[in-house]
Amino acid sequence: MPFEAQVLELLSNVPHWLSTIIISALPVLELRGAIPIAIGVYGMSPTSAYLLAVVGNMIPVIPLLLYLDPVSSYLRRFWIFDSFFTWLFERTHRNHSDRFEKFGILALTLFVAVPLPVTGAWTGCAAAFVFGIKFRHSFLAILAGVLIAGLIVSTLTVTGINTMELFSGIIQ
Numbered sequence: 001m002p003f004e005a006q007v008l009e010l011l012s013n014v015p016h017w018l019s020t021i022i023i024s025a026l027p028v029l030e031l032r033g034a035i036p037i038a039i040g041v042y043g044m045s046p047t048s049a050y051l052l053a054v055v056g057n058m059i060p061v062i063p064l065l066l067y068l069d070p071v072s073s074y075l076r077r078f079w080i081f082d083s084f085f086t087w088l089f090e091r092t093h094r095n096h097s098d099r100f101e102k103f104g105i106l107a108l109t110l111f112v113a114v115p116l117p118v119t120g121a122w123t124g125c126a127a128a129f130v131f132g133i134k135f136r137h138s139f140l141a142i143l144a145g146v147l148i149a150g151l152i153v154s155t156l157t158v159t160g161i162n163t164m165e166l167f168s169g170i171i172q
Contacts, residue, residue: 004033008041016042017052024056030120031057031146035153040161050154057121057146064125065135065142072129092130100131105141108133112145115153121146 001009007029011019020042024034031053038049075081099107108131112124121142128138 003028004037008037016044017048020044020049020052021056021059024053025059027060027120027122030122031150032115032117032120032153035150036157039154039157046154046158049157050150053153054146054150057150058143061121061125061139061142064122065128065138068125068129089130092127097131100127105133105137108138108141109145109148112142113148113152115149115156120149 007023007026008019011022014022016038020034020038023029023037024031026033034053034056035046035049038044038053039046042049044052072081072085076085103110108124108128111119111127112121124142124145125138128142133141
């Protein structure tokens with residue numbers, strides 16, 4: 001059974017508005033999964049789906065931004081975690097530092113705004129941590145990225161549903 005189906009089954013007894021918030025707070029699905037589910041499965045309006053998904057997607061951002069540094073500092077006391085964080089930081093700096101140096105906070109916003117796998121609020125928090133971006137700037141950049149991603153996903157979802165309905169009417 002696909003992961004999305006497992007999540008829907010797990011949340012089957014939860015009100016749809018709360019399920020949308022929970023799904024959008026999950027690190028794998030985020031609002032990229034919550035909005036299509038809310039509109040396509042739960043039958044919510046695009047506006048309701050968008051607003052609930054944005055709220056849900058932003059819930060983990062504050063704790064992540066506040067606690068990634070202390071948690072990683074604590075874990076770095078153990079050699080395996082120290083090796084992992086060293087590898088992660090070096091890899092991230094090598095692959096993304098040019099963009100972050102050139103575009104600054106805008107790069108973080110655009111990174112979060114692109115509705116693709118591994119580009120969302122959770123990964124944006126990790127990138128902000130790795131690049132040492134201050135909380136206020138990180139939060140605002142991630143919020144802007146989530147708002148943009150939500151608009152993109154909502155538009156694509158509604159367009160896809162309307163297109164499918166149009167073609168199913170033509171085929172019948």
